[in-house]
Amino acid sequence: MRMLRRPGPWIALLLVALAASAPGWMGAYFLGIFTTAYYFGVFAMSWDLLFGFAGEVNFGPTFLIGLGAYGAGLLNNAGFGIPLCLAGGAVVAVVGGALLALPALRLRGPYFGLITLVAVLLLLDCIVIFANVTGGEIGMMVPDVLSIDASVNYWYALGFLAISALILFGLSRSSLGLILQATGQDRIEAAALGFNVTKHKLAAFCVSALFSGLAGGMLTFYEGAASVDTVVSLSITVQIVIAVVFGGRRTILGAVLGSIFLILFDELLRPLGQLNTFVVSAIALAVIIFFPDGVLGWVLRPREPR
Amino acid sequence: MHDEAPLLAVSGLTKRFGGLVAVRDIGFSIRPGEILGLIGPNGSGKSTVMRLVMGIERPNAGSVKLAGTEIAGWPTHRIARNGIGIVFQHSRPLHRQTVLENIKLALLPDSLWRLAAEPHVEQRARDIAERVGLGAVIGRRPPTLPFADLRRLEMAKALARDPRVVLVDEPFAGLTLAEVATFSELIDGFRRDGRAVLLVDHNVKSVAALVDRVLAMYLGERIAEGTAEQVMRDETVRRVYLGGRIEAHPRKELDVRGGEALLEVRGIDVLYGKAQALQQVSIHVHAGEFVSVVGLNGAGKTTLFNAISGLVPFAGDIRLGGASLRGRTPARIARGGIVQCPETRELFAELSVRENLDLGGQHLASEAARRTQLDWLFDLFPILNERQRQKAGTLSGGEQQMLAIARALMMQPTLLILDEPTLGLAPVILEQLSKALTRLRETTPITVLLGEQNVTFALPHADRVYVLEHARIVWEGAPGRFAAEMGAGYL
Numbered sequence: 001m002r003m004l005r006r007p008g009p010w011i012a013l014l015l016v017a018l019a020a021s022a023p024g025w026m027g028a029y030f031l032g033i034f035t036t037a038y039y040f041g042v043f044a045m046s047w048d049l050l051f052g053f054a055g056e057v058n059f060g061p062t063f064l065i066g067l068g069a070y071g072a073g074l075l076n077n078a079g080f081g082i083p084l085c086l087a088g089g090a091v092v093a094v095v096g097g098a099l100l101a102l103p104a105l106r107l108r109g110p111y112f113g114l115i116t117l118v119a120v121l122l123l124l125d126c127i128v129i130f131a132n133v134t135g136g137e138i139g140m141m142v143p144d145v146l147s148i149d150a151s152v153n154y155w156y157a158l159g160f161l162a163i164s165a166l167i168l169f170g171l172s173r174s175s176l177g178l179i180l181q182a183t184g185q186d187r188i189e190a191a192a193l194g195f196n197v198t199k200h201k202l203a204a205f206c207v208s209a210l211f212s213g214l215a216g217g218m219l220t221f222y223e224g225a226a227s228v229d230t231v232v233s234l235s236i237t238v239q240i241v242i243a244v245v246f247g248g249r250r251t252i253l254g255a256v257l258g259s260i261f262l263i264l265f266d267e268l269l270r271p272l273g274q275l276n277t278f279v280v281s282a283i284a285l286a287v288i289i290f291f292p293d294g295v296l297g298w299v300l301r302p303r304e305p306r
Numbered sequence: 307m308h309d310e311a312p313l314l315a316v317s318g319l320t321k322r323f324g325g326l327v328a329v330r331d332i333g334f335s336i337r338p339g340e341i342l343g344l345i346g347p348n349g350s351g352k353s354t355v356m357r358l359v360m361g362i363e364r365p366n367a368g369s370v371k372l373a374g375t376e377i378a379g380w381p382t383h384r385i386a387r388n389g390i391g392i393v394f395q396h397s398r399p400l401h402r403q404t405v406l407e408n409i410k411l412a413l414l415p416d417s418l419w420r421l422a423a424e425p426h427v428e429q430r431a432r433d434i435a436e437r438v439g440l441g442a443v444i445g446r447r448p449p450t451l452p453f454a455d456l457r458r459l460e461m462a463k464a465l466a467r468d469p470r471v472v473l474v475d476e477p478f479a480g481l482t483l484a485e486v487a488t489f490s491e492l493i494d495g496f497r498r499d500g501r502a503v504l505l506v507d508h509n510v511k512s513v514a515a516l517v518d519r520v521l522a523m524y525l526g527e528r529i530a531e532g533t534a535e536q537v538m539r540d541e542t543v544r545r546v547y548l549g550g551r552i553e554a555h556p557r558k559e560l561d562v563r564g565g566e567a568l569l570e571v572r573g574i575d576v577l578y579g580k581a582q583a584l585q586q587v588s589i590h591v592h593a594g595e596f597v598s599v600v601g602l603n604g605a606g607k608t609t610l611f612n613a614i615s616g617l618v619p620f621a622g623d624i625r626l627g628g629a630s631l632r633g634r635t636p637a638r639i640a641r642g643g644i645v646q647c648p649e650t651r652e653l654f655a656e657l658s659v660r661e662n663l664d665l666g667g668q669h670l671a672s673e674a675a676r677r678t679q680l681d682w683l684f685d686l687f688p689i690l691n692e693r694q695r696q697k698a699g700t701l702s703g704g705e706q707q708m709l710a711i712a713r714a715l716m717m718q719p720t721l722l723i724l725d726e727p728t729l730g731l732a733p734v735i736l737e738q739l740s741k742a743l744t745r746l747r748e749t750t751p752i753t754v755l756l757g758e759q760n761v762t763f764a765l766p767h768a769d770r771v772y773v774l775e776h777a778r779i780v781w782e783g784a785p786g787r788f789a790a791e792m793g794a795g796y797l
Contacts, residue, residue, distance in 0.1 A: 174421040175414050186398045191382035203418045
């Protein structure tokens with residue numbers, strides 16, 4: 001087993017063990033911050049699969065997240081149980097994502113990104129227009145929550161993050177991930193090697209939508225509400241982009257590091273008042289300028305004699 | 307062997323881009339074990355033919371048959387699965403993966419459900435690497451490889467799917483002579499495997515030793531077909547590459563032997579990644595002189611001009627009027643008087659003729675100076691006066707070229723660099739352009755550096771000629787001596 005001799009998996013295992021033991025030594029306040037950060041980590045990983053591997057800049061991750069969150073919330077309000085609501089929300093996200101991606105992927109250049117951006121604005125409008133069922137700008141309460149105990153909520157989030165990371169990271173390292181990178185880098189060359197570029201990109205979009213939608217639903221049942229500010233707003237998109245680029249594009253796991261950094265520091269620097277967002281953004285900007293491959297990308301950079 | 311049915315049969319292939327007919331009624335066939343060379347100067351449509359066969363572009367008309375199956379209009383990936391492989395000129399491997407992984411990629415099935423490669427893939431990838439000569443670098447990542455190895459990797463990827471037809475775009479571009487021999491051997495190996503091979507290149511010379519037959523194209527049409535020798539001797543081909551009869555009109559009154567050169571290029575080297583684009587190139591141009599640099603496409607003319615304009619990094623020194631240009635920005639070099647009219651023309655297509663010219667005159671001191679310059683240019687190119695309000699993008703090719711030259715002249719250059727102004731122009735237009743250059747040369751003291759592959763166009767105007775071949779200057783002399791000393795070996 002070559003895997004056992006490399007440090008990477010061991011470090012990952014150590015970090016997971018450390019994270020798993022957190023409820024033993026961390027207060028409820030910080031547990032809550034990490035819980036949010038973990039869901040955010042799944043948003044970011046899903047986005048990196050599209051940006052880092054399929055080479056498509058999706059400005060509408062919150063379209064997928066929002067569909068998952070509101071889909072799950074509406075089902076819950078209709079009386080279904082949480083597992084069924086989560087599954088339903090994920091299905092809504094995947095179907096919505098596929099309907100969006102099918103026409104968008106036919107376009108070249110910046111138009112894919114623009115279409116996804118417009119999709120978010122449309123979703124925002126729909127939520128406001130149908131305020132009687134969605135709660136509009138105030139948000140939609142859900143009758144059920146995952147748990148009222150901070151530790152249990154933390155466990156749910158960590159478990160969900162770990163399983164998502166395992167699947168998405170595995171996928172990125174599989175044959176599929178390799179083909180996806182080829183299509184993202186040069187679609188003509190990939191097609192000339194015999195790969196149906198649209199098929200692979202669409203599949204990546206659906207996988208991204210699945211995990212985004214699930215995470216959106218989970219977050220809704222953690223917070224007991226779905227609101228435009230937490231799952232649809234464009235500022236969420238910006239944070240996802242920063243988290244991925246900061247952590248390391250094309251690494252999947254870097255997206256988790258980036259998310260934890262963003263959310264944790266945003267919270268820690270809260271005493272700075274208005275300045276806190278500025279400081280966090282400045283740090284992120286510095287990392288992006290000086291380490292364009294991100295933190296994890298820099299750590300894992302290929303080292304071999306020239 | 308010639309009784310065998312062709313593997314690839316193309317007929318009546320036509321492709322239009324808007325109003326431009328890039329490929330018109332092209333047909334050819336290649337049998338198993340046969341190598342066909344498809345040649346033509348830049349803009350002749352040869353690359354478009356290759357892209358049409360591969361399905362990267364969809365033909366407007368015509369048929370492409372692979373072993374009897376009609377594949378015209380199929381998507382690229384389906385054509386690839388059915389047995390056509392392509393070796394691109396520019397390699398874009400996955401940089402984070404090793405050479406072996408890059409080859410394995412090409413061996414994967416087009417499936418969403420196969421998450422791991424089948425066990426035989428690894429061994430097959432190693433075999434292919436060994437065959438193309440990548441065995442020693444199999445674990446390295448592409449950014450650390452020399453240029454020739456990157457080309458080998460492209461070959462390996464094209465071979466992976468065991469294609470029946472292989473298309474190779476400019477097989478020898480950027481390679482050293484020793485590497486050319488190895489790559490010839492590799493391509494010859496395709497023949498022995500019984501594959502049908504299409505080599506696309508600028509000129510016959512580079513592929514002559516390999517090919518069974520050559521098809522020459524110009525302006526989208528077939529101009530000759532036959533063995534390499536036949537095509538090289540063909541009158542039309544010679545006219546396209548060399549132009550018609552070679553003439554020279556040396557100016558008697560110009561005497562520049564004494565003074566210091568206006569432009570002096572001293573032993574410069576340029577590397578594109580790992581490909582040597584210029585090697586120890588030295589030229590000089592005196593004030594008032596008209597110097598032509600001739601060479602086939604790919605010889606390095608554009609690179610030389612881009613080095614002078616500060617657009618590519620180089621080793622060596624370039625001096626204008628005694629001062630080194632090293633470290634100056636392209637904008638500063640242009641304001642300093644070296645104005646380049648690039649082969650791609652770079653007109654602002656959405657702006658009118660007049661607006662394009664006005665942009666060129668932005669740096670002139672006064673409105674009066676702009677007006678004088680403009681009047682002089684309209685006198686030199688009357689057609690531009692008539693077309694002042696027309697959008698530049700809607701002009702014909704010849705008019706666009708004149709506008710590009712005029713815009714460059716608006717900047718009142720001390721040295722005007724013209725990079726292949728004849729690119730893609732019909733013969734009748736060439737004559738108009740040639741007349742304009744003659745007038746320019748006879749009525750003004752302008753200094754011109756002209757790059758051309760069309761010798762007949764380049765020679766009549768020139769006071770002195772350089773021949774650039776394979777990144778090196780191989781000949782320098784008066785245009786009158788060109789025919790005798792270089793005429794035969796040029797093609």
